[in-house]
Amino acid sequence: MKSRREFLKDAATGAVLLGSSAAADRLAFAAAPEQHAAAKAKVVIARDPSLHGAGAQPDEQRVLNLLDKAMTAYTGRQKPVEAWKSIIPTNILAGKTIGL
Numbered sequence: 065m066k067s068r069r070e071f072l073k074d075a076a077t078g079a080v081l082l083g084s085s086a087a088a089d090r091l092a093f094a095a096a097p098e099q100h101a102a103a104k105a106k107v108v109i110a111r112d113p114s115l116h117g118a119g120a121q122p123d124e125q126r127v128l129n130l131l132d133k134a135m136t137a138y139t140g141r142q143k144p145v146e147a148w149k150s151i152i153p154t155n156i157l158a159g160k161t162i163g164l
Contacts, residue, residue, distance in 0.1 A: 110134035 110130045115122045132144035141147040 106138060108134045108138045110137070 110133050112126055112130050115126050115130065117123050132147070135147040135151070136142065136144055139147040139150050141150060
């Protein structure tokens with residue numbers, strides 16, 4: 065483990081380097097704005113007026129259906145499983161359990 069002094073020295077050096085690369089990025093952005101303007105964000109809004117039942121808690125199955133609907137709209141896939149697989153590659157999930 066490094067000493068506190070070595071850690072602070074490395075952190076300061078990293079901050080200076082990061083700051084100088086950020087300044088270079090700002091200059092590059094100012095020089096060529098058309099390269100950065102091409103990126104577009106995609107927003108999907110999924111609504112279900114019956115999401116909340118009689119209580120304050122939302123209906124769990126409706127939340128899952130709403131999430132699947134949003135994912136298929138976002139990815140353009142027909143089936144929710146295909147939509148999720150397009151976002152999370154299967155090689156990352158091999159042999160792992162996510163949630164229970």
